[in-house]
Amino acid sequence: MRVRTATALVTGVAGAAFVVALAAPNAEAAAVGTATGYASANGGTTGGNGGATVRATTGTQIHQALCGRASSSTPITIEVSGTINHGNTTKVSGDSCNTAADKIELKEISNVTIIGVGGGATFDQLGIHIRDSSNIIIQNVTVKNVKKSGSPTSNGGDAIGMESTVRNVWVDHVTLEASGGESEGFDGLFDMKDDTEYVTLSYAILRNSGRGGLIGSSESDTGNSFITFHHNRYENIDSRTPLLRGGIAHIYNNYYYSLNESGINSRAGAKAKVENNYFEDSKDVLGTFYTDAAGYWQVAGNILDNVTWSSPGEDTNPAGPNLTSTTSVSVPYSYRLDNASCVPDVVRQTAGANTGIRTSTGSCSTTNPTTPPATTPPATTPPATTPPATTPPPSGTNLSIGAGSDGSSKASGTSYGDVRDGSLSTYWSPSGTTGSISIKWGSATTVSRIAIREHSGATGAIGAWRVLNGDTGAVLKTGSGAGTITFTATSLKKVTFEITGASTAPRVAEFETYAA
Known part of the structure; x- marks a missing residue:
């Protein structure tokens, strides 16, 4: 019989509080579903499956959970609820961790799941940093407004960032958002660099940012590879959805809306398999941009809905308006493709935190929620002041007629x-x-x-x-x-x-x- 764990705090050396796991009945799954895409390769991504489960409502408690393990590889699932911010996050020390006060630090560790539960988990102005680590799952959380300049700052302005020998990370059903671009102090929503491989971003919302994310920090940082992006919603993003420098990426069944300057930017020898995506009201959704170091793409089944294209130039090589493959890419895993025409519908139902962790069936329909993270306000939420249904409609012209x-x-x-x-x-x-x-x-x-x-x-x-x-x-x-x-x-x-x-x-x- 599976045993669920609960959280307790004890005082250790020098008054440090550590999280320990206490046995409790009725286990919940460590993470919902199984890793897809490249995160399922290279031995797979299982996170903290099989280990203790603890609860955390502060960033300090997350760090305490990591530091309270027997070793840096002891499996653990951390169920997070509430708002995690600078005010409740401190550095915690221990033999099984390497944490920091200005971010959620997953450094030199393995076999960890962080999953939002209850009324939701929001990392507010506090980024998540993965470095020299492997077998990590992050699921059902919101990360927002992480800044690299201004106050407070965190994680170089990245909502989620990975660097320096990272392997097998699955980020699933998350919402990553900013409130502007670099001039407002923000950087990337989902960045990978310096030898990061076997990563999947699935069923995520990325929005309101100058930069969606990158694979490779410079034209010489081309050792990052094997990244999958599927069933994500990119909305109101200026560029980098993603930016690829070298390596291989598989990009399918994503919904792109309002890409303002450029979208998938394959450069410096990168190869992207781009299939059955839906691009709407956007510009230069695929190509090599801002460099003469060419990248390549294999395209099939994509829909372009009100997409505009720049003219080719010295450092501008758009893939459109007539999308044509310039390479071929094979992937080592099986996957199911939704027809691009239904991708907006499917993604609206499934992507983001607190959506019930729904997934696509691969046939333009969705599954029921697999786990019950709350998607409605708690009972203590005051009733809205909206008038009841019997209230007469406003006077004036109903603008919906004819829309x-x-x-x-x-x-x-x-x-x-x-x-x-x-x-x-x-x-x-x-x-x-x-x-x-x-x-x-x-x-x-x-x-x-x-x-x-x-x-x-x-x-x-x-x-x-x-x-x-x-x-x-x-x-x-x-x-x-x-x-x-x-x-x-x-x-x-x-x-x-x-x-x-x-x-x-x-x-x-x-x-x-x-x-x-």
Whole structure:
């Protein structure tokens, strides 16, 4: 019988507190699912499977958990909840660890899983650094606003960074985000350099950053290789999605939205297998950019939706507008490809932290959550002030009439267009109890108020929700229950109503939008 562990703190030498594992019944899985892509090669990536499981609500406790092991390779799973920041993270010393005060330091260790549980785990302005380490899993966490300049600083401005002989890392169902580019103090969201191999980034959201991430820190740092990116959402990123210098990368079933300057940048001899991705409203999504050191690509099945291309030049070699392979790449593992046409839908349902760790089935549908990390606000969350569904809609012109619409999943017999047809008898419903529906326009439109009107067959079903700027991913408002929702006037091409909790399958009859 598997034994689950609980956390206890004891005082050691010089008053240092260390985490120890105490036996408790009813084990949870160390990590949800199994590593995919290149992280499944080279012996595989299992993290802390088979070891103790401890809980941590501070960065110091994470470091204590690492330092309290019998050795630097003793397997351990650290279940994290709450907000981890500079205020609760200190350096901890011990024979089995090498930590730091300004980051979560995974240095000279192996066999570790860090997984967000409960109401979620957020590393706020505090990066995660992996150095000289192997067999690491990071799952279901948010890392945001990590800076290399300004205050406070952490991890060279990288949300997650790896360097110096790193092997077998699986980063899965995470949200990595910044609030600007280098001039605002941020660097990369997901960086690998100095001999990093066998890494997979899957079901992640990377957004609102100047730089998505790199493989290789310079044209001479070409010893990094065997990296897989699949079912990730890149949104409002200037460049590096990723930047590859040498090595081999497999990039499939990702959804790219609003890449502002360039996307996948293969250079210095790198080879990228790029297949069944969906690129939307973006520029120069694939090629060799900002250098004359050529990289190469194998392409198949990708969809380009409103993608623009620069003219070729001395240091600009775009792969489009007519994508053609310049190399061939074989991968050593099996994988299932979604058709590119459904990738936006699948990725919206699965990517990011606190989404239930859903995955794709490989046939344009998704699995049910495998584990129950909470995806709805805790019971102590105050009720939203949103008026009830019976509140009359705002006065003025409903901007949804004549607009477009899309969304995540949809239940059989329902349609995205039914939320903007002016009829309360038709509706959109997600395939489960959560999902998102969007209204979109061909040009920027100012919106400050929406009205969500439920179908009579499911009144009161909608629980927790978020209103998102569909162009940037920014959260405009959160709350619960259907009705009229007001927020700061925002100019956008797309507004999204995301249902994160419901008592039963919700039915949205009308998604009305108003300028005021």
